[in-house]
Amino acid sequence: MEKKQKRAENIEYIVGAEKKIQDIITDAEVMPILKGAVKAGASSAIIADAQNKNLWTCGSHPEGSFFTETLPVYLEGEAVGKLEVAGDSKDREYLRGLSGLLIDTIHMILHTNLKRMLTTETHTTVVNKSYEELLEINRKLSISESRYRELAENLEKKVQERTEELRRAHAGMLQQEKMAAIGQLAAGVAHEINNPLGFISSNINTFSKYVSRLKDMVAFYNASLGDSRVPESVRKSSRQKWDALKLDFISSDIEELIKQSLEGAERVKKIVSDLKGFSHIDEGTEAVIDINTEIDRTLNVLTHEIPEGTEIIKDYHPLPGFKCNPALLCQVFLNIILNAIQAKKLTLKLFISTGYNNSRIVIRFSDNGRGIPEEIRSRIFEPFYTTKDVGKGTGMGLTAAYETITGYGGTIEVESRTEEGATFTITLPVKRE
Amino acid sequence: MIEYDELEKRMVLKLVYYGPALSGKTTNLLRLHDLLERKGRGDLMVLDTKDDRTIFFDLLPFFLVAPSGLKIKLKVYTVPGQVRHDSTRKAVLQRADGVAFIADSQLSEASNNFESFSNLEKNLAIVGLDIEEIPLVIQFNKRDLPDIIPEEDIKRVWGPSGMPVLMASALEGWGVIETFRNLAELAYQHIDKRYELKENHGLDKETFVLKLTRRPDEAGNNTVKNSIRT
Ligand SMILES: Nc1nc2c(ncn2[C@@H]2O[C@H](COP(=O)(O)OP(=O)(O)OP(=O)(O)O)[C@@H](O)[C@H]2O)c(=O)[nH]1
Ligand SMILES: Nc1ncnc2c1ncn2[C@@H]1O[C@H](COP(=O)(O)OP(=O)(O)OP(=O)(O)O)[C@@H](O)[C@H]1O
Ligand SMILES: [Mg+2]
Ligand SMILES: [Mg+2]
Helix, strand or coil, rough: CCCHHHHHCCCCCCCCCCCCCCCCHHHHHHHHHHHHHHHHCCCEEEEEEECEEEEEECCCCCCCCEEEEEEEEECCEEEEEEEEEEHHHHHHHHHHHHHHHHHHHHHHHHHHHHHHHHHHHHHHHHHHHHHHHHHHHHHHHHHHHHHHHHHHHHHHHHHHHHHHHHHHHHHHHHHHHHHHHHHHHHHHHHHHHHHHHHHHHHHHHHHHHHHHHHHHHHHHHHHCCCCCCHHHHHHHHHHHHHHCCCCHHHHHHHHHHHHHHHHHHHHHHHHHHHHHHHCCCCCCCCEEECCCHHHHHHHCCCHHHHHCCCCCCCCCCCCCCCCEHHHHHHHHHHHHHHHHCCCCCCCCEEEEEEECCCCCCEEEECCCCCCCHHHHCCCCCCCCCCCCCCCCCCHHHHHHHHHHHHCCCCCCEEECCCCCCCEEEEEEECCCC | CCCCECCCCCEEEEEEEECCCCHHHHHHHHHHHHHHHCCECCCCCEEEEEEEEEEEEEEEEEEECCCCCEEEEEEEEEECCHHHCCCCHHHHHHHCCEEEEEECCCCHHHHHHHHHHHHHHHHHCCCCCCCCCCCCCEECCCCCCEEEECCCHHHHHHHCCCCCCECCCCCCCHHHHHHHHHHHHHHHHHHHHCCCHHHHHCCCCCHHHHHCCCCCCCHHHHHHHHHHHC
């Protein structure tokens, strides 16, 4: 008992350590088999190791003409020794069969013994080692371990970051493509409208001049009617006709109509120019702009989207010029204002303020809509994140906004209380040149 | 290295297939056993399993002789992947000359792969092997299944580590020999550095690897194909 325990402690056991046949099979197991062979008619049966050293012998070598069958003994697939069965030459076939049987038996014993040994040895070491291991774990976790862990972890993280980057880049591209498309459309429309609009305005102006000449002429006729030489009947019928045609009202309304038409044309012109300005098809990519003007421009473009009864409260302060791609910035405002419109409850109250502080332009859009629940607040800037129905929202609005603003070194943040509205605050650093 | 006996001209090497439970380590060895030339290797020894899960280890031995007469025995082991057999894993890992890490490609297994790899790093340190030094190849197995990590992602994550990364389906039988070949190459280089296999024993890398990865009928493609199917 004591001896056994000691042995177990000293075992320097390695899975895979080489074993010899005699480590695996005992005399008690081999000898009966060899003896059996001799009993069955063989003169001798021997097992030798790879160096031809006899390990187990039974019987004696026959005299005279004899036959020896030699078969390799395999351990883990490797020939580690041999079995020699000798006997009378005339028994050749019988001896062959006998040795085949013998070697199979030996292999079977070797195999099962080896398996048993490996499992028990593994088991014993495993049990013995556990305690030492516990002691060592703290000590031996080497630098290389933590380094590799870091590497593996970082790589995982990097893949995620790259994927995110790619998604964002792709998102940005989509947005820019959209803007380019809008720009082209706007350019086309502006061109189409500007031409007819040009002759409408100039025609109305000419028309206005003609009308005033006609009015002069009518006034002249009216004055002439007062001449005593004009018969009373003509004067009377003229007055009747004048009244029937309501020329008093018309002559006073004519000017108003023309004035309104000219104003209308002027507004169309302004909208077209805003549309052009909004998509900035006339400018290169970068320009120094006044952000207050750009917000107003965006609101003008959105006139039709803004529901009736909406209250827009502006609190603009003078801002320094900001160098940027104006189309991108307008897109930011557009996306935020559209979101506010889409989040409205009964009527929309939109508060827009701008200011300049510590070399930063601060722009704030505050609405009184449904607000953004806490759970999703961190996700709204993610590409394709939307709570709108399929086909309604792309979930790209705020992503694009985030891209643009951070691209200019700025920040965009959201504060919100569910059911009480949301506030988006943008800050942009103004660089001195 | 398990053993090196200069007098007896004998060298015993150990390669270990490591990885999370059910990733296909045993299947890899079964495939090698089916696909490779019988001559020069022993039989696969499966050491006690429970419901097909490895409890101790599996062993597939190979033999070759260098021109100098040096007898090389290469023992390829699998470890049990299940978390609770950690001590056995350490015992098997001791003195290894190379490790093939068999990862399960299924998306659902990503964290198991990661944990098993950390476990490998930890155990290597415990048995006194330097992960920077030891030959190590990665196999992403089960490529035949749906819902697996895309190959590009794998390449991106593992590429920078410089370790060979191989795609495989042990079930269908492809990628298995390639993994073994890569591991054998690295193991050769590692051992050659210290024991000068080429200089002192006339054994070069190509021969070493070729002898280990020979198929029953290298020329006859049909035979190879058939043996994959069976
Ligand atoms: N589809 C598919 N299944 C595989 C593949 N390789 C292995 N499997 C299956 O996965 C299961 C586990 O395979 P094993 O080789 O026993 O796994 P192991 O890594 O040895 O597992 P442990 O011994 O528990 O560590 C078996 O059902 C295999 O048939 C593969 O490439 N594709
Ligand atoms: N002012 C707001 N009030 C309430 N929720 C908002 C507001 N602004 C954004 N959100 C929430 O953030 C989500 C993401 O907004 P984002 O502009 O990125 O995409 P979207 O509006 O859903 O889609 P798209 O802009 O293509 O129409 C919205 O679906 C909405 O749930
Ligand atoms: Mg939106
Ligand atoms: Mg197994």
